[in-house]
Amino acid sequence: MDNIVWHTSAITREDRHHLNGHKSGVLWFTGLSGSGKSTLANAVDARLYELGVRSYVLDGDNIRHGLNKGLGFGIEDRIENIRRIGEVAKLFADSGQIVSTAFISPFREDREQARRLFRKGEFIEIFVDCPLTICEKRDPKGLYKKARRGEIRDFTGIDSPYEAPSNPELIIETYRHSIHKAAELVIAYLREKKFIPLER
Numbered sequence: 001m002d003n004i005v006w007h008t009s010a011i012t013r014e015d016r017h018h019l020n021g022h023k024s025g026v027l028w029f030t031g032l033s034g035s036g037k038s039t040l041a042n043a044v045d046a047r048l049y050e051l052g053v054r055s056y057v058l059d060g061d062n063i064r065h066g067l068n069k070g071l072g073f074g075i076e077d078r079i080e081n082i083r084r085i086g087e088v089a090k091l092f093a094d095s096g097q098i099v100s101t102a103f104i105s106p107f108r109e110d111r112e113q114a115r116r117l118f119r120k121g122e123f124i125e126i127f128v129d130c131p132l133t134i135c136e137k138r139d140p141k142g143l144y145k146k147a148r149r150g151e152i153r154d155f156t157g158i159d160s161p162y163e164a165p166s167n168p169e170l171i172i173e174t175y176r177h178s179i180h181k182a183a184e185l186v187i188a189y190l191r192e193k194k195f196i197p198l199e200r
């Protein structure tokens with residue numbers, strides 16, 4: 001970019017890791033609407049808070065009210081939505097936090113593009129796996145009903161595609177694990193990979 005020069009921070013990410021006593025990165029939750037992304041991201045966030053870990057959740061519905069207001073659900077807008085979220089998540093990771101993103105993020109290539117913004121190991125893709133039939137039964141916001149009635153177009157899983165991850169770091173099957181168990185599986189992964197110390 002012309003006339004714009006990158007300014008290196010005086011405080012490095014490692015400095016912040018040292019101060020916080022834990023590493024940073026992104027927990028990238030992906031899955032169908034109603035699969036449990038928000039519920040699980042918030043359960044993990046609450047657990048991290050209890051453990052004294054600096055964390056935050058970026059949630060699809062909330063971000064679309066502000067930062068990404070005006071973006072719709074056509075392919076181009078979804079791509080831009082996820083591109084921006086990847087960049088924001090990277091800022092959170094740079095700031096030393098463990099950030100969770102809860103977006104459908106239906107396209108594999110967009111998730112891979114987000115992954116490329118991060119250092120090796122710091123992008124943790126979590127497939128929130130739940131069959132469409134169960135998501136549709138849960139239908140926490142009544143959106144599947146609307147989509148089936150044709151009142152919402154381009155609805156993921158109905159008339160817009162979802163590409164499941166081919167090689168995610170974690171698969172959480174929310175149709176067979178409780179919310180508590182699902183959150184603990186994510187925390188166990190963070191301990192195993194030494195994002196958070198074992199003794200916490």
Ligand SMILES: Nc1ncnc2c1ncn2[C@@H]1O[C@H](COP(=O)(O)OS(=O)(=O)O)[C@@H](OP(=O)(O)O)[C@H]1O
Binds near residue numbers: 061106160
């Ligand atoms: N057409 C269509 N398709 C899918 N979802 C829709 C649609 N219209 C509105 N909603 C609501 O928006 C939430 C998904 O937004 P995201 O930003 O996560 O979508 S995406 O990643 O850009 O595909 C999604 O939230 P979640 O249920 O939390 O996934 C829906 O509540």
Ligand SMILES: Nc1ncnc2c1ncn2[C@@H]1O[C@H](COP(=O)(O)OP(=O)(O)O)[C@@H](O)[C@H]1O
Binds near residue numbers: 032035102174175
């Ligand atoms: N094991 C589970 N994990 C996550 N959510 C679950 C689970 N079991 C049932 N649910 C329910 O499924 C719904 C998932 O909704 P939500 O978290 O908004 O999904 P998403 O963010 O993927 O659209 C919630 O009503 C939640 O209580």
